[in-house]
Amino acid sequence: MQIKFKTTQDWLTFDKDHLWHPYTSMKDPLPCYPVVGAKDVYLELADGQKLIDGMSSWWSALHGYNQEKLNEALVEQMQKMSHVMFGGIAHQPASELGARLLQITPDCFEHVFLADSGSISVEVALKMALQYWQSSGQKDKHSFLTIRGGYHGDPFTCMSVGDPDNAQHSLFPRAITKHHFVERPQTRFHENWDESDIDAFTHALESKHANIAAVIVEPIVQGAGGMHFYHPEYLRRVRALCDTHNVLLIFDEIATGFGRTGKLFAMEHANITPDILCVGKALTGGMMTLAATITTRNVAMTISSGEVPVLMHGPTFMGNPLACAVACASIDLLLQRGEGALYPQGWAHQICCIEQGLQDLRATIDHKDVKDVRILGGIGVVEMHAPVNVTSIQAALVSKGVWVRPFGNLIYIMPPYTISDEQLKTLCGAIIEVIQSADPA
Ligand SMILES: Cc1ncc(COP(=O)(O)O)c(C=O)c1O
Known part of the structure; x- marks a missing residue:
């Protein structure tokens, strides 16, 4: 049976009746806007309206859409080989991406696992930490410690280290493994460091380190857990405490990586390195799904010298050649400068x-x-006192020609890096107008 919808309304109706969107109900879904094209910083709706994108498709499309160099990389690779299994097969795009990742991350990193999405790279990072301690003969180290307000993805292990006060923990209380949480840092990025801010973390690690395999945090910016920007000194203290108490440190840079906070990686604000690093989202310039878990020689060799000397993970689309080729092109676009470069x-x-x-x-x-x-780097956040009505605020923003997707009480933007001053003015102006016209102060 051949299915081809005749009108936009036909496929929109099918979508509404049958397709699940992120975090929405099938009975009473939030409205969806029909997008038929995307070019540079614009999303094009079916009726021809063009919206300036303030979201970079959730932190990923850092160079905007339909970038010629990324398209070329995709087509060139597609003509050679779209996908092959990574089990027992090596290919050039994976090696070239691995080499680039090791070149742009600190020297301590030597080994790369190419995962198929951000949350899987987190899953792999947590598994690496557990296997590291198993291989070291310290099997009691099976828990994780993290800070409240984090977000690391929606699979169960990722949820288990995500904010314990969010809806997921209360929805699946018996299915989510219990780990350890401390209050999130209170000293904000631009404030003076408050020494007492590390007390809760210090106490937790001192008392529980015998069972803790790793600490996992989003460095500097907690994204989906509240768009909270915290002080780099907190991370320096966390690193030192992990060293003192023999605990691994995992940084989830899936949202912050590739320049978003003003440093290539957010950990550079603190000038420290974790034992395991996760990157994703902007890795392919938002063209396709790919992520990486990057680690040190110590972690990789310890796992590989254990009773079970293999890292127990191997997804079907691991190291997908198309995604690797596009990721190489995206990193090159980001780092090139001078005449003719995108930046x-x-x-x-x-x-x-x-x-x-x-x-x-x-x-x-x-x-x-x-x-x-x-505001930090390419991230702007307006926090409201109360949750916003996503449907009405989004409709108002779309009528002003911009695409912004608020959540909870946050109206936030992280536009593509290619946005012009004028486009950014329009984007911010629309948010300002919508907030100010809602109900004057
Ligand atoms: C910090 C962080 N970690 C992990 C994830 C999960 O990544 P993905 O949605 O690619 O699985 C996200 C997604 O928003 C994220 O922001």
Whole structure:
């Protein structure tokens, strides 16, 4: 049977009746906007309206959409080989991506696992930590310690180290393994460091380290758990405490990696390195799904010298050649500078310009419904006192020609790095107008 929907309304109706979207109900779904194209920083709706994208498709499309160099890399690789299993087979795109990842991350990293999505790379990181201690003969180290307000993905292991106060923990209380949580850091990124901020973490690690395999955190920016930007000193203390108490440290840079916070990786704000690093999202410039778990020689060799000397993970689409080829092209686009480059003055300069442009959002701070405005690198957040009505606020923003997807009490943006000053003004202006016109202060 051949199925071809005749009108936009036909496939939209099918979508509404049959397709699940992220975190929505099948009975009363939130409205979906029909997108038929995406080019540069614009999403094109079926009726021809073009929206400036403020979300980079959830942190991923850092160069905007339909980038020629990424398309070329995809087509070139597709003509040679789209996918082959990674079990017993090696291929050049994977090696070239692995080499690039080791080149752009600190020297301590030597081994790369190419996972098929961000949450799987977290799953692999946690498994690496457990296997590391099993191989070291310390089988009591089977728990994880983390900070509240984190988000590491939706599979069960990732949920188990995500914020314990979110809906998932209360929905599946018996199925989620219990791990250890401490309050999230209170000292914000731009504030003076408050020494007492590390007390809860210190106490937890001192008392529980015998059972803790690893600490996992999103460095500097807690994303989906509240868009909270915390102080780099917290991470330096965490690193030192993990060393003292013989606990591995995992950084989840799936959202923050590839320049979003103003450093290539957020850990650079603290000038420290974890034992295991997860990257994803922007890895392929948002073209396709791919992530990586990167680790040190010590971790890899300890696992490989254990009773079970293999890392117990191997997804079907591990190291997909198309995704690897596109990721190589995306990293090259990001790092190239000079005439003809996408970022002639370098990506960091571009992020500085975006950070300056985002300051416009501060115009909302005097509104009675706005609790806080925070900006770091290419991320701008307006935190409201109460949860927003996503449907109505999104409709208002779309009518002003921008794409923003609020959640909870947060209206936040992280636009593609290719956004122009003028487009950024329009994007921030739409948010300001929508907040200020809702109900004047
Ligand atoms: C910090 C962090 N870790 C992990 C994930 C999960 O990645 P994915 O959705 O690719 O599985 C996300 C996704 O938003 C994330 O922000």
